[in-house]
Amino acid sequence: MGNHFFMLTLIPKKGVALAVAISISSILMLLAVAMFSFINNQHLGINAIVNGEIAHFLAEAGINRCIPEIRNSISSALSTNPNNKKLREILLTPGKVKDTDITKLLGGSWNKELEKFAKETDETAAIEVKIWLRELENSETDKKVWADPIARRGFVVIESEGRYKTGKRKIAIKRLINITNILPGFMSKFTMFLTEAGNNGTKKYNIIKNDYKGMVTDGPKPLILYNHLTPETPSANSDNWNFDEALKSEQNEDIWKNRGWIWIGGDKIRLNLCSGAGDLGEIFHFYDVSKVNDFSPIRFSTPENLLPSSFKNINKIPWDKTASIIRTVSYKFGHSFVLDSFHDRSNRKSSDAMYEGGILSTEELHEHGSKSSVLHLYGDARKGFQSRTKVFGNVYSAFIRFSNLEIEPKEPDVSNIFKSVFPPPLYLLRSIIEKDYSNSIDIKEINQRICGGPMLKTGMLFNNYSEYSSFMSKIIEQPYVYSYNNMQEIYTNKPNRHFPPSKTILSLDTDSNISLRRDNHTFFEGKPSASTALQTIESRVHLEVGNIKEFWDKFLNEDQELDLNAVVRIKNSENLDFAVPPSNLPQPLKVRGGGAILLDQGSIDLRGVLCNSANEALTIASTYGTNIYFSSNLPNHVNIIAPNAELSYSSKFILFGSLCAKNIYVDNRFQGGKIYFRPETAPDSSFSDSFYKVYVSTKDSYWNE
Amino acid sequence: MNSKSGISLIEIVVAIGLLAAVLAPVFLIFSSGNRNMEMTEAEFRAHNCAIEIMEQIISLPYKHIKSGTYTSSDVKNGLNFANSAILYKISENYESELKVEDMKEKGKSIFKKVSVKVSYQATKNSASKRSFTIKTMVANETN
Known part of the structure; x- marks a missing residue:
């Protein structure tokens, strides 16, 4: 029974083989198609x-x-x-x-x-x-x-x-x-910005010995500031320079607004104004320079209402020819003075005349000295080079006032004798200290000439020392900014000029807030400080390099020109001096594309820098640098901001731009120099629009796919 | 009765014929897939090779990339085309050709065209070669 069943299951039924073959074929076909599809997709x-x-x-x-x-x-x-x-x-x-x-x-x-x-x-x-x-x-x-x-x-x-x-x-x-x-904010409005100029004492800058012609005879050389466009400025067309036009602009009482300003911070400093008609002199403080090669001394008249009562009347006084004919003559008195400046006492009497005769007391001369100042803030004496501007800070100017007693004999024959004397009779009210004063001091013609003048004693004109001293010759000191007011009256040729001037345009400004505007926009409002200027540059940094070598490798073009067009920070952790150009490059360094360089540390050594065009500018700033050197007398078109650095003695220098330093190292080794303000770089000038740079970073900030 | 329930010779012959007819293309498909896999692998490796060479070149400082045409052996010993330690071991089955062309403006190199061509055998037993090219440009941004 069991075998029969087995037989039945082994004997395949009709069609089974075909079904199995079809199934296997189908599975294989499916696998093949799937695999093909998979590989193909892969x-x-x-x-x-x-x-x-x-x-x-x-x-x-x-x-x-x-x-x-x-x-x-x-x-x-x-x-x-x-x-x-x-x-x-x-x-x-x-x-x-x-x-x-x-x-x-x-x-x-x-x-x-x-x-x-x-x-x-x-x-x-x-x-x-x-x-x-x-x-x-x-x-x-x-x-x-x-x-x-x-x-x-x-x-x-x-x-x-x-x-x-x-x-x-x-x-x-x-x-x-x-x-x-790329201009350094408000700093390019200043020709010079010294953060702590007065820290080494009031008399620090009064060290030049110069003669009556303004020639330096001893000591350091002066630093001269030109606060306006001069023919030497690169952007000026010197061929068409019109001196008359330059002088005409001086008549504008607000001309200081267009000038490069001067900031002298720190303690009080006093500048003894220098004398002389030479290039070094600040003759325009006291002389009318509006005529070519004719520097006329300025006489300031004292208004009659300010004079003692004796000046208002006609006085009958014995004349000085008493030895021949005893006579009393009617005289009318007036008062005026001229201002002069300091010069060295040499043994040349012809050039030292103003100091002769004890007109100034030895006490005053001892206090102020005969040395003049190393700083010449308004340019020099050449016609058209006087550049009045605003001086900020506790800065005083000292100069000599020679008081002149004006005498007019009212009787015609005496008047004729008086007028025939040449040079005209000169009666100066000598400088006297209080303890030496009395009412019986003679007031004589300064050259001891007998010319029909009065036999005069101090008590005949003045009631006491206090009254006399306010009209006598002396060395006076005033805020430097008042010089601007004085000169304004000189330039406008005001009649009946007196001193101090009737109109006060500028006043002493020791802790100033300034405002800088352009096109109705206020760029700056507040007290300027060097650290703020550095902050502005720092906020603009486009890229950083580690050291000075890397900087030159990156920004020197094939023609060995500086092609910057950016604001670059140099970390300079080695604290090396930043020489521009470095010693292996030709001098001067040509600047193809301007910009700004911010050194974290290191001193600045300038060896000649030329900007390619008027609308290029280079600013070099050093946060912690301690010195600024000029190792060449070639011009440098650079703005320097180094508020912790001292301007050191080195070569006589020429700078076109703005200088911001801590102070100036002044001793016999200081060779002096000239700083020319560049008006086109003033931030309130519309031309300063030319100094915008746009920088596209080399670093990708984001990468999307 | 038994002849009706068993598998006839004809049926077996038909079944074998059917399997034979189906298996032939199936084997062909498997064979083709296998070749495709080999090709894909070869192409992928060639691609990786080209990318690697390209990446190494574009990551070099601009001034270190030297213009010229370089063969496989140059690429293997990168110092011939770059002033920098660059070495890429390329398999013997691959041949590469590197072309660096300097584009100048006013005498200054502004960018370089870089072309990497990698030739490879599609499959192990194939005599024919395929090639693969990647091109890009490298900018000169000195500041």
Whole structure:
């Protein structure tokens, strides 16, 4: 029974073999199709990755191809290519800028070139680049530091799409864009800014010995500041320089607003004003220089209402010819004085006449000395080179006042004798200290001439020493800014000039708040300080380098010119001196693209720097540098900000720009120099718009795919 | 009765014929798939090779990338085309060609075109070679 059953199950039924074959075939077919499909998909997947990678590199090529050109195009819109008006307008219009596609504004041919480049890989390959300006917002907004509405920070976004067969990749990189003015904020409004000038004593700067012609006879050489455009200034057209026009501008009582200012911080300093008609003299403080080669002394008349009552009447006094004929003559008295300045007492009597005869007391001369100041703040004596400006700080000027008793004999024959004397009779009221004063001191013609003048004693004109002393010759001291007021009356040729002047335009300003405006915008309001100026530069830094060598390697072009166009920080942890140019480069260093250099530390050594054009400027700042040297007498077109550094003795120097230092090291080794203010770099000048630079970072901020 | 319930010779012949007809393309499909896998692997490795060379080049400082055309042996000893320690061991089955072209403007190099071409045997027994090219550009951004 069991075997029968077994037999039945072993004997296949009809059609089973076929069914099994069909089943196996079907399964095999399914497996084969599945495997084929899997392998094919895997292959396609790999192809997609490969194509995508190729597309990625093509997209990357798109970015790399155009990024240097984009950076150049954007940068040049504010410098070498001002014709790109639309882009220039976007970059220089104050305020926030909405996201803008600037691909067409940049005018590059890269998309066509990239298309061609892509086709070298494959017919299906393509590259397309778009450039955007995004999130451009104000970056300098604090008026107590520097508020520049054009200074903005944002991003240049470069979108590049690469396509290859089935692959497509889009890369977008964001690069920081920084629009800043390379001038050092309010600091370029100052010709000189000394943070602690007076710390070494009031008399620190009164050390030059010079003769009556202003020639230095001993000691250090002077530092002369020109606070306006001069023919020597690089931006001036010296061929067409018009001295008359230059002098005419002096008549404007607000001319100081257009000048380079002077800041002398720290304790009180006194400048003994120098004498002489030579180049070194500050003759224009006391002389009318409006006529060519004719420096006329200025006589200041004392108004009659300020004089004692004896000056108001006609006085009958015996004349000085008493020895021959005893006679009483009617005289009318007046008072005037001339101002003069300090010069060395030499043994040349002809040139020392003003000091002869004990007109000034020895006590005064001892107190003030005959040495004049190393600082000459308003330029020199050449016609057109006087540059009155505002001087901030506790700065006083000392000078000599020679008081003249004016005598007018009222009787015609005596008057004729008096007038026939040449040079005219001179009655100076001598400087007397109180203990030596009495009412019986003779007032005589200074050269002891007998010319029909009165036999006069002090008591006949003055009631006491107090009254006499207010009209006598002496050395007086006044805030330096008042010099501006005096000179204003000289330039406007005011009749009946007296001293102090009737109109006070400027007053002493020891702790000033200043305001700087341009185009109705206030850039700065408050008390300027060097640390604030440094803060402004620091906030603008575009890129950093580790040391000085790296700086020169990076920014010297093939012609060995400095091609900066940026604000660069040098860490300089080795604390090396920053020589510009370095000793292995020719002097002077030419600056092709201006900018600013911020040294964390290290002294500054200038060896000659020339800016390529009037709208280029170079600023060198050192936060902790201790010295500023000039190792050459070549001109330097540089703004220097080193508030902890001393201007050291080295070569006689020429600087076109602004100098900010702690103080000036003054001794016999100081060779002096000249600082020429550059009016075009003044932040309140409309020309300062030329100094904006736009910098596109080399670092990618974001990378999207 | 038994002849009706058993497997006939004809049926066996048909079944074997059917299996034979199906198995032939199945084997062909497996064979093709195997070749495809080899090709995919070769292409993937070639791709990796090209990417690696490209990545090494574009990561070099710009001034260290020297223009010219370089063969496999140059690439293996990278100092020939780069002033930097670069060495990529490429399998004997692959040949690479590196081309660096300097694009200048006003005498200054502004960017370099870099092209990496890798040739490889599609499969072990194949005589024909395939090639694979990646191109990009490197920008000169000195500041």
